[in-house]
Amino acid sequence: MNISHKIFGINAGMAVSTRKHFSMLAVLGISVYAGTCGTIYQSGGSGTTYTDALGDHQGSANLLRDISSATIANDANNLYITLMINPAGNIATGGSFNYVIGITSGSGGDTSANGTTHGNPYGRSISFDSSFGGMTDFIGIFGAGGAGSVASPFTSYGFNDYAWNTNGTSLTWSKINQVASGMPISMGPGSTTNNAITVTVPMSDFAVNFNLTPGTTFNFDIASTGTSGTQTAYDSLVVQTNIQATYSSTAQYNATVLDQYTITAVPEPTTLAMASLSGLSLLLFRRLRK
Numbered sequence: 001m002n003i004s005h006k007i008f009g010i011n012a013g014m015a016v017s018t019r020k021h022f023s024m025l026a027v028l029g030i031s032v033y034a035g036t037c038g039t040i041y042q043s044g045g046s047g048t049t050y051t052d053a054l055g056d057h058q059g060s061a062n063l064l065r066d067i068s069s070a071t072i073a074n075d076a077n078n079l080y081i082t083l084m085i086n087p088a089g090n091i092a093t094g095g096s097f098n099y100v101i102g103i104t105s106g107s108g109g110d111t112s113a114n115g116t117t118h119g120n121p122y123g124r125s126i127s128f129d130s131s132f133g134g135m136t137d138f139i140g141i142f143g144a145g146g147a148g149s150v151a152s153p154f155t156s157y158g159f160n161d162y163a164w165n166t167n168g169t170s171l172t173w174s175k176i177n178q179v180a181s182g183m184p185i186s187m188g189p190g191s192t193t194n195n196a197i198t199v200t201v202p203m204s205d206f207a208v209n210f211n212l213t214p215g216t217t218f219n220f221d222i223a224s225t226g227t228s229g230t231q232t233a234y235d236s237l238v239v240q241t242n243i244q245a246t247y248s249s250t251a252q253y254n255a256t257v258l259d260q261y262t263i264t265a266v267p268e269p270t271t272l273a274m275a276s277l278s279g280l281s282l283l284l285f286r287r288l289r290k
Helices: 269-289
Strands: 022-027 030-035 039-044 048-051 067-074 078-085 098-103 126-128 137-144 156-164 173-183 196-202 217-220 222-225 253-255 257-262
Touching: 039 048, 067 222, 078 222, 098 126, 098 217, 137 173, 137 196, 156 196, 173 196
Parallel strands: 039 257, 126 253
Antiparallel strands: 022 030, 048 067, 067 078, 078 196, 098 137, 098 222, 137 156, 156 173, 217 257
C-alpha cells in the first residue's frame, strides 16, 4: 500500500513554503495526515528546539512512541541532536524502539515508496516524497547496553547512518558510520525520568551527497518506529496530531511536511581561546597603566 503522506527528512537548499497546510485524506479506507508538498512547519539555527504535541503517538499507549521535542545544534564538525520523548516516559526502561531521521540533498534520493523497498535502509514503511528529491541520507538511533526494561535498562544509545547511491550508479543504501553505544541518556526539562537522548553525528558523514557548511539549510523530521520489519512511523516531530485516523502498523507513509534547520557558523575552540586570551591581555595592560 502506497499512501502519500509526510515523513522525516532533510533537504539542502530547497525553496519551500513556510506555511503549514494539512488535510485528512481517505485513501483505500485509511485516513492519513497529509500536507501540501514542500511545506515547512518550524525553522531555526543552532540551539533551536522543535516541538511536537504530546499524546499524538499511535499503535499502543507506550510513551516511548510519543515524541516531545528535539533540540539541534552544531559546531564546525558535528551535529548535536537531543531527542526528548514524553516527559512521563523512561527511555532507559520503557521498551525498545528505533528513532529515525531522514535526510535529502534535494535530488537523486530514494523515492521507492512501495511495499518492497519502502524508501529507507531500515526497511520500515516510511518514505520521502519526490517533491523533496527522495531520501539521500538516514540516521537510525537504537538502545544499547541492555534490553530496555526495568530489569535490564539501556545504559546508553547508539546510531548508524547511511547514504544513498554512493557511487552514482548502484541506487542502493551504504552504511557510512556506526556508533554502537555511548550516546548519553538524560532527564529533559520538566521530566522526572530519563526521557532524552543526545547523539553526536559527524557532519562529514553526509559528504557523499552534500556538505553541511555554514548557511546550508536542510529540512528534517524525526520519527519513532519499531525495531524490525515493515513497521510504520508511530509519531513524528513535525505532525502535531495523529498520523492516521485509523491506525495500520505497516501502512506506507510518504512525507510532505518537514521542519527546517540552518547550519550556524561557530568559532573553533582554539579561536575562542585566543579571543579570551587577547581579552585578558588587554585587561591586564589597562590595569598596569593605572
